[in-house]
Amino acid sequence: MIEQKVRPEVRPMARPRHGGDVWHYDGIKDYSSNVNPLGAPPRLEEYIMEAARDLHNYPDDTSSQLREAIARRYDVGAENVIVGAGSAELIRLFPEVFVSPRDRVIIPCPTFSEYSFACQLMGARIIEYPLPFDNDFSLDVAELMARLDGVKAVYVCNPNNPTSRMVGRRDLLDLVQEAERKGTLVFLDETLLELSSRSDELSLVPEVEGQDNLFIIRSFTKAFAMPGIRVGYGLGSREMIRFLEAGRLTWNLGTIEQRVATRLMENEQEHVARAVRLLEKEKGRMQVGVEKHLGPVPSPHSYFFFAPLGDLGVSSSQFRTAMLRHDVLVRDCSSFGERCEGYSRFCVKTPEKDDEFLVALGLAVEEIREGRH
Ligand SMILES: Cc1ncc(COP(=O)(O)O)c(C=O)c1O
Incomplete structure (x- = not known):
């Protein structure tokens, strides 16, 4: 029943x-x-203990200190930043805010399974784009660009999980711009880029304010080896973040998560x-x-x-x-x-x-x- x-x-x-x-x-x-x-980082426990002294109030629902610390690190405004209980929460939030039942989304495969899980939950029509087997599964951006007609959102994980293949910055920017012309949103997962020596060179974070259709996720999990404390963040234009904020779960980050992540961002680069x-x-x-x-x-x-x-x-x-x-x-x-x-x-x-x-x-x-x- x-x-x-x-x-x-x-x-x-x-x-x-x-x-x-x-x-x-x-x-x-x-x-x-x-x-x-x-x-x-060795001081993680100290940061946790410091944060644990202050649990008698509800957490700051706007996570303002943490968002400001992230904004300083990337030289963007705090209004360009949203935080989540792991980037996993933001993977869920993005289609909740932007994807309606029967909207078409393109997801290369193989890739991180949470994108299609979150889109399925919203009733999206998922178009799997098979990464070419004979090219070590490297993404052919030109081919992907040719498939954007009538597509609400396209997902790219850079570098891709599980294939460990990266896409160049110029190619990605071309994709974002072509997607903008077609009215398609781009969800770019850079969580695995942070521990790469090419992180600054390849990241599209500097583009977020100028590209209204681009949303990028990053995470504390990988960079600071703390999957047990759930903190991730997303960067986008002020407009985009405003709508994502509207759909975000209230008190999604506890006080411990906010304080610890702020210290890590400020002190542990x-x-x-x-x-x-x-x-x-x-x-x-x-x-x-x-x-x-x-x-x-x-x-x-x-x-x-x-x-x-x-x-x-x-x-x-x-x-x-x-x-x-x-x-x-x-x-x-x-x-x-x-x-x-x-x-x-x-x-x-x-x-x-x-x-x-x-x-x-x-x-x-x-x-x-x-x-x-
Ligand atoms: C590519 C990718 N994106 C996002 C995540 C989610 O990470 P977290 O929620 O810990 O930020 C993972 C976790 O394994 C991942 O591999």
Whole structure:
């Protein structure tokens, strides 16, 4: 009986699957979620304790101090910034505000599953744009641009999760401008760009005030390695943010989240910069180690690998199980669709941790080859 009451678009929906599920294993080393390999800044606990003294009032519903700190960091106005309980909240909010039932949205695939989940919830018609398999899944922006007629919104994740491919700034700007001519909104996910040495060069954040159709999300989760504290943010024109603010959940960020994120934004940029330098050095070394066991792997544009399992003859999920036997968690990519069955996603960390990963990888691959998995 209850099923009949559920909105028809919700009935067939299943929850999206993600990495980082460390809660069901003891002593597991997580390489499935892409966060700062240095961990959280050492002063994080101090910031939390400081914020915890002041919980007797409702939080500031406008998150004004945090939005100002973010605005200073990016040299935009606080009115260009909205904050959310993780960027995940803003992924949900965007279609709630802009997408009506039966609106067409284009989502490249494979990509982060929350975009289509949020659009489905609003009853959108989702047009999947398959990223070309024979080009390491790199996005062909010209092709995407040719498909924008009658489309309400197009999604781009840069670099893309799970493929670790980036799109150049000029290409992205062309896409945004063409989308503007066609009356299409662009949702750009830059959450994985922040730990890249090309973050400033590739980011479209400086464009938000001039491009009314552009919304960009970023997050504290990856840069400061704190997925357990939910803070993300979005940047857009004042007009766009005004409408998103109108639909935002009241008190979406608690006082602890607001205060801690403000301190991190103001005091801990060097922590992020250190991680970027480390990852830049470590990526190449990790690739050599990975290729020794798995054969050729496309050079990641980001700090995580999307590695073909090649001739191992196992699925993504079987590979995950084989790695779990050595206490290492990698991302089972099967939830990204059939085309990703033969891939695994895992991140780059510090040299010591990557050496541990490579030992586990060597043992798991040996067991798979000997049929002992
Ligand atoms: C590409 C991408 N965007 C957004 C998110 C959401 O992150 P958060 O809600 O922690 O900001 C994730 C999380 O894994 C992600 O991979």
